[in-house]
Amino acid sequence: MTALRTSVDPAAEDFAEYRDAMLTKLDELETEHAKAIEGGGEKYTERHRKRGKLLARERIELLIDEDSPFLELSPLAAWGSDYKVGASMVTGIGVVEGVECMIIASDPTVKGGSMNPWSVKKGFRAADIAAQNRLPTINLVESGGADLPTQKEIFIPGGRTFRDLTRASKERVPTVALVFGNSTAGGAYLPGMSDYVVMVKEQAKVFLGGPPLVKMATGEESDDESLGGAEMHARTSGLADYLAVDEEDAIRLGRSIIKRLNWNKKGPSPKPSYSEPRYDAEDLLGIVPTDLKVPFDPREVIARVVDGSDFDEFKPLYGSSLVTGWADIHGYPVGILANARGVLFSEESQKATQFIQLANQSDTPLLFLHNTTGYMVGKNYEQNGIIKHGAMMINAVSNSTVPHISVLMGASYGAGHYGMCGRAYDPRFLFAWPSAKSAVMGGQQLAGVLSIVARASAESRGQAYDEDQDAAMRAMVEGQIEAESVPTFLSGMLYDDGIIDPRDTRTVLGMSLSAIHNGPVEGARGYGVFRM
Structure with missing residues (x-):
């Protein structure tokens, strides 16, 4: 035995x-x-609900198969930073029509779902997991695009998001975008580069530049609907493959798309x-x-x-x-x-x-x-x-x-x-x-090493060593290493998946x-x- x-x-x-x-x-x-x-707190949650919209996790719950689990990933992203815990995004693996999918949902209650530097990193990690494990990706989109005050940290690396979508398509791993609200500026390329696009009537707005930017750039007068509304994209531009009457219908259409993928796993099956x-x-x-x-x-x-x-x-x-x-x-x-x-x-x-x-x-x-x-x-x-x-x-x-x-x-x-x-x-x-706990070494050991080096340096110069200063340094270093080696800190840095x-x-x-x-x-x- x-x-x-x-x-x-x-x-x-x-x-x-x-x-x-x-x-x-x-x-x-x-x-x-x-x-x-x-998410963004009670005030913004209520504002979102008054618009007749579902929250990010509610959308996910309706999307995945009934009573199936959802493996949320990187839930503490941005912990310890100046941004909201979770980084205005929910990512994880859920089963949709029997198919395991990577699900990425904007949280519109946090600055309208705009992407901050930690959102970008969290999205990259989700894309890596999807690529390495051959998972179809479903994006639940409602985002104001980049958080403009932090554009210098987002713009250059952020282009990888669209690269990953096109590479997934090349590898014959489907990508689906369900657009519930705004998807503007660079964010417009998210549905633009997905294999399948569903847009919610009178809610989805997808354009490279909104009416104010178009006015500034060209002098042209326009409105949201004619410029980037769901019906326009379904009837005129062809960007939308499906026009949903409401959010529940969009989720139904998304499930139907996955059902028709004829998806098969390439790895060996588990023992029966x-x-x-x-x-x-x-x-x-x-x-x-x-x-x-x-x-x-x-x-x-x-x-x-x-x-x-x-x-x-x-x-x-x-x-x-x-x-x-x-x-x-x-x-x-x-x-x-x-x-x-x-x-x-x-x-x-x-x-x-x-x-x-x-x-x-x-x-x-x-x-x-x-x-x-x-x-x-x-x-x-x-x-x-x-x-x-x-x-x-x-x-x-x-x-x-x-x-x-x-x-x-x-x-x-x-x-x-x-x-x-x-x-x-x-x-x-x-x-x-x-x-x-994870670090280059334990806090006590690291502080001790620094102390030995500092003591030897003082002796080589013929100077007396300040024991009080040494004790203060040790305490400070041990405290810093302890704070930086705990799992919440590491999870916030996206050094684990949860x-x-x-x-x-x-x-x-x-x-x-x-x-x-x-x-x-x-x-x-x-x-x-x-x-x-």
Whole structure:
């Protein structure tokens, strides 16, 4: 039998402590998510409703199949910035007529849905996910275009939005625009470059320049409807493929378009039947210690995530700080790499390299469960080749072509973040638990390094070292690193695709794997030079 056994005791004192700490973090996270859901606030929400319009999330709810889940992505984008949490946009994966689609919805209650720098970055991330996983894209459009005061940060990179649409069409991955309101200036190219366009009668307005700009540029008098109204585009310009009588009709037409795509997944299907994990997902709340220096056994996480808690561990007696092995999640095969004791040594690096190569040979997606402080440092480890062995692991991750998913459970520091497929290594999806932290190193270590360097510099100049100033510097640096390594900050920077409740990990991974299998799953056919 390869089913994992558990040693978690829900009645233990430390379990209760960890659980309470995680629940506190989840409550704090819920408060931040509420800010994204409220959009522009009550005043602008009511103004929008008085116009007879649906909110962005209401449009999404009507669009996706009844009682189907919606995997929202980057909900905390722009957190900690001067812009509204959520970046005036909702993105995520939903099932429409049985087809998994990337859905991107403007939030018109936030400055009329205008795009700020974080909206652009969030849209880019959604486009990357759609392209990598071969997902049709549905844009729910109601936007005033660029937020003009920040145009210098939007105009140049923003053109990529339209490039991505045309490239998706070239790859035979459909794009659909449902236009509910304004889509002006550069935003007019969003429907203009989509494969299918639906416009709502007497609501949709699509033009390169509105009446005031046309008046200034040409002296011509015009009105919104004749210049860019839905009926004009349906009857005269031909930009609209379908004219909807209202928002519900537009959503019905959008669903009908997806139904007629004759869409088929290119990846292998999941196993037709599978078992749920043997252990309760509730236990995941009490597994991660409040002090991330304290290790925990990732097998306890794996046992509550994989089908039947069945896990075939690979090389269990070698490089034991990294757990590797094979399992299924919702019927999809996966290879799992999970940090056990934080530090990655040469043995762990070589073990990971071999395991990643094996996954590529068998076309098996990889799941990385992070809790690492990085690669080991010290004279003996340097002399024994930790750099070249770590480089082997990073080489393997970099050139692996099977889909990767990363989940940051605890620490994810230094080059260990890279070796475990951090954001820069293009995992298809990267999620974080509320307990996660990520930075070049821990705040205490970083402050200590700066202190040692400053002390040595003072001594070399023959100056006395100011201990009070050193203590103040340490406190400031530790506080800064702590603030910049918490998941809300990183999520706001779009360094993950969302912070998830640990209890939802299996569901989120299942939805991600299902989306991934819209495209082919193929391993690498070659690698670069490994320093042996």
